[in-house]
Amino acid sequence: MSARERTGKQLLALEIAQARAYLEGTMLREQRPEKLAEKSTLELEREAELLREAVMLRQQREVAEHVRATIERDRAALRPRSSAPTS
Amino acid sequence: MREYRKREGLTQGQLGELLGVKQTDISRIENGRIMATPELEEAFWSLWKAPPEPEPIPEPEPPASGTGEAGDVLLELMTAARSELGHPMSPEEAEELSRAGPEELLSQSVLLREALEVQASRELLAGAKAFRKRRESARSGGGQKC
Numbered sequence: 179m180s181a182r183e184r185t186g187k188q189l190l191a192l193e194i195a196q197a198r199a200y201l202e203g204t205m206l207r208e209q210r211p212e213k214l215a216e217k218s219t220l221e222l223e224r225e226a227e228l229l230r231e232a233v234m235l236r237q238q239r240e241v242a243e244h245v246r247a248t249i250e251r252d253r254a255a256l257r258p259r260s261s262a263p264t265s
Numbered sequence: 266m267r268e269y270r271k272r273e274g275l276t277q278g279q280l281g282e283l284l285g286v287k288q289t290d291i292s293r294i295e296n297g298r299i300m301a302t303p304e305l306e307e308a309f310w311s312l313w314k315a316p317p318e319p320e321p322i323p324e325p326e327p328p329a330s331g332t333g334e335a336g337d338v339l340l341e342l343m344t345a346a347r348s349e350l351g352h353p354m355s356p357e358e359a360e361e362l363s364r365a366g367p368e369e370l371l372s373q374s375v376l377l378r379e380a381l382e383v384q385a386s387r388e389l390l391a392g393a394k395a396f397r398k399r400r401e402s403a404r405s406g407g408g409q410k411c
Contacts, residue, residue, distance in 0.1 A: 194335075201338060224367055228335035231374045235342045238378045242349065242385040249392030256399040 183219065190222040191215040197229035201236060267295045269313060284308050332367045339370055346377045350384060 179187075188211075195209035214222065270280050270291075277295070278288040284305060293299045301309065332339070340362055347354045354362075362370060 225333065225335040227371065228332055228339050228367055231371050232335070232339040232342055235339070235346060235374055235378050235381075238381045238385075239342070239346060239349065242381050242388075245385045245389050245392075249388060249395075252392065252396050256396065256403065 187215050187219055187222055190219070190226045191217075193226050194222065194229055197226070197233050200233055201229070266291070266301070266309065269309075270295075283312060332365075332370055336363075336367065336370055339374055343370075343374055343377055346381055350377070350380055 191211040191214035194214055195206055195211035198204070198209050199206045217225075266280075270277070275283075276288075277291040281288045281291045284291075285308070286305065290299070294301045294305075340359070343362070344354045344359060362373065365373075
């Protein structure tokens with residue numbers, strides 16, 4: 179294996195580990211990227227591509243959730259407050 | 266040798282001159298009638314600095330179906346996204362997607378992301394309109410008090 183291919187595999191393994199850590203909410207060191215580098219380049223490329231897409235989809239969902247929460251907050255702020263009890 | 270010579274636009278005579286051999290020797294080597302000496306071979310490669318990299322051996326292609334653990338993660342997110350969009354994925358659809366190749370899964374996911382983006386934009390717009398309407402009605406109500 180050439181040095182270039184080895185570096186490429188290491189970068190892919192790191193990307194996979196980072197994506198998994200983000201998706202699972204775990205620490206990066208728990209993912210052990212050095213273990214991933216034992217897989218073939220093709221396997222790593224495929225996995226990285228799928229996880230890259232999963233990260234983008236998750237981020238898009240988080241954006242949607244944030245938008246909804248913001249709208250709801252604004253709505254609540256403008257909602258007329260219940261009138262104070264008359265003495 | 267022929268391939269490299271032609272790529273550089275050299276004649277057999279010109280290459281012979283560069284390597285310090287006759288044109289006929291180059292012709293014989295190219296036609297496989299004689300073998301180049303190690304010295305000549307070395308001189309030849311030194312002209313191009315380095316010998317060409319060997320053809321990479323292709324890795325065995327994994328089976329087309331099945332996307333492994335990463336595919337399962339993506340599919341799970343896609344199922345949740347479909348529910349958010351108000352079009353929950355049927356068990357048949359989920360089963361079909363779980364058997365699909367990575368390209369199919371990726372293209373479906375891209376579409377879902379775009380749909381989520383459109384939905385978020387619509388919600389944002391509707392929210393902004395409602396906010397403006399309420400603020401205006403609150404202002405006009407306040408004006409009456411004054």
